Amino acid sequence: MSLSTALSTAQSIFNNTGSQTAVTSTNISNVQNPDYIRRTAVLVTAGNGALVASTERAQNATLFRQTITSTSQASGQETLLSGLKELRSLLGNNDYDSSPSARLSKLVSNLDAYAAKPNEGTLASTVVSSAQDVADTLNNASAEVQGVRARADAQIKTQVDKLNTLLSKFESANNEVMRATISGSDGNNALDTRDGLLKQISDIVGISTVTRANNDVAIYTSDGTTLFETIPRTVSFSATATYTATVTGNSIYVDGVAMQAGTGADTDAQGSLQALLQIRDDVAPKFQAQLDEIARGVIVSFAETGPGGTLPAKAGLFTNGVDDSVATSATIVPGLAASISVNAAAKAKPQTVRDGGMNGAAYLVNTTAATGFSTLLDGYSQALQTKQSFDPATGIEGSFDVISFASDSAGWLENLRSTATAADETKSAAKSRAVEAHSSESGVSLDEELSLLLDIEQSYKAATKLVSTIDEMMKALLDMAR
Numbered sequence: 029m030s031l032s033t034a035l036s037t038a039q040s041i042f043n044n045t046g047s048q049t050a051v052t053s054t055n056i057s058n059v060q061n062p063d064y065i066r067r068t069a070v071l072v073t074a075g076n077g078a079l080v081a082s083t084e085r086a087q088n089a090t091l092f093r094q095t096i097t098s099t100s101q102a103s104g105q106e107t108l109l110s111g112l113k114e115l116r117s118l119l120g121n122n123d124y125d126s127s128p129s130a131r132l133s134k135l136v137s138n139l140d141a142y143a144a145k146p147n148e149g150t151l152a153s154t155v156v157s158s159a160q161d162v163a164d165t166l167n168n169a170s171a172e173v174q175g176v177r178a179r180a181d182a183q184i185k186t187q188v189d190k191l192n193t194l195l196s197k198f199e200s201a202n203n204e205v206m207r208a209t210i211s212g213s214d215g216n217n218a219l220d221t222r223d224g225l226l227k228q229i230s231d232i233v234g235i236s237t238v239t240r241a242n243n244d245v246a247i248y249t250s251d252g253t254t255l256f257e258t259i260p261r262t263v264s265f266s267a268t269a270t271y272t273a274t275v276t277g278n279s280i281y282v283d284g285v286a287m288q289a290g291t292g293a294d295t296d297a298q299g300s301l302q303a304l305l306q307i308r309d310d311v312a313p314k315f316q317a318q319l320d321e322i323a324r325g326v327i328v329s330f331a332e333t334g335p336g337g338t339l340p341a342k343a344g345l346f347t348n349g350v351d352d353s354v355a356t357s358a359t360i361v362p363g364l365a366a367s368i369s370v371n372a373a374a375k376a377k378p379q380t381v382r383d384g385g386m387n388g389a390a391y392l393v394n395t396t397a398a399t400g401f402s403t404l405l406d407g408y409s410q411a412l413q414t415k416q417s418f419d420p421a422t423g424i425e426g427s428f429d430v431i432s433f434a435s436d437s438a439g440w441l442e443n444l445r446s447t448a449t450a451a452d453e454t455k456s457a458a459k460s461r462a463v464e465a466h467s468s469e470s471g472v473s474l475d476e477e478l479s480l481l482l483d484i485e486q487s488y489k490a491a492t493k494l495v496s497t498i499d500e501m502m503k504a505l506l507d508m509a510r
Contacts, residue, residue: 109448181267199260335384352387
């Protein structure tokens with residue numbers, strides 16, 4: 029080996045160790061950055077040894093796709109579970125002490141106590157007070173259900189705005205990656221930024237990606253709608269300020285295509301948006317329908333039909349809050365739970381629960397004003413425990429008494445919550461495993477980087493030893509030439 033070759037080799041080693049040290053130092057400084065992909069300085073053999081040809085990212089495309097998919101699934105399930113827990117809180121603690129079924133059971137108990145002592149005025153007041161508790165419970169539950177829908181709607185608006193912002197940022201990062209690819213410059217930082225944005229987008233909506241010429245990436249939703257192709261596609265949504273049982277929320281449109289809501293307790297929602305639509309348009313409305321049917325069943329149970337039971341049915345102890353009509357068919361009356369109230373006549377004179385006549389003298393049953401009269405009270409108690417037909421659109425099919433239907437409503441919600449909880453645990457675990465596998469394959473290991481620094485140090489020492497030897501040889505040559 030000539031001295032010039034030796035010097036060239038030493039210079040090559042210094043250049044390589046400098047580049048490798050820079051890459052390793054960058055890796056170490058980003059050890060806590062979840063969006064950073066480990067870099068590797070790629071060495072190739074040259075005429076005077078090795079040289080750093082490029083700096084490559086250790087990205088594993090398969091694991092990254094799995095991370096995106098599991099993120100979308102976990103986000104959808106977590107969002108649904110959060111909404112179910114919020115609805116569950118309307119029923120009180122684990123004993124469901126604030127549920128309609130608990131209030132109705134208490135009303136039956138008070139009716140039976142009053143029937144046993146119909147001459148006790150305080151028991152009449154207790155029945156009316158208990159009836160007010162039932163009405164208040166249905167009113168409050170209905171208001172809270174609509175509140176859940178309104179909050180879900182507001183979250184949808186926030187998430188749509190965030191998604192549009194992320195897509196705009198993705199366009200900038202994607203263009204930077206393409207420029208770097210075309211020019212042959214280092215686009216690794218832009219690639220990290222782009223992949224990080226994809227992870228954030230997948231938390232909101234399920235996505236798939238296609239890589240095209242010049243490292244350009246197109247994004248599609250899980251149902252195939254174009255989300256980004258060269259430029260971001262418009263994601264639009266108009267929020268609804270106030271919700272009632274008769275209000276239908278607006279759709280989310282991606283490139284003009286309406287997004288579908290998730291279905292099932294183990295939801296197929298991909299991302300938070302589909303789960304929020306499921307809460308707003310499916311779960312909460314169905315629970316509202318159940319509350320409305322409970323209210324209808326209660327009004328029917330206490331309807332007045334006169335002494336012989338032949339007069340047109342009119343609302344008795346409970347009214348619909350508008351008039352004295354009674355909806356007897358097994359059909360949901362939207363918003364009835366929000367408007368149900370205790371008859372003003374019963375509030376003014378609690379004994380009318382015993383005697384009848386809340387709709388005038390023609391409907392008075394205890395015409396002799398007997399203090400021991402309990403026929404109506406026994407009838408009301410029995411009616412609450414007699415099977416009725418309820419609208420199957422509530423999700424609870426079959427004939428039930430009002431209390432059993434109210435209890436099954438709580439059971440329906442609890443079953444959804446329980447299934448969603450188990451699914452959330454499964455999907456969260458799958459996401460954790462996917463993230464861990466991807467991080468293990470593509471992330472930075474501090475131990476590995478420190479070990480690599482030691483190897484680089486040894487290379488540097490070898491180069492300095494070579495230069496030192498060359499220096500001594502040069503001095504010897506110069507001495508001989510004197």
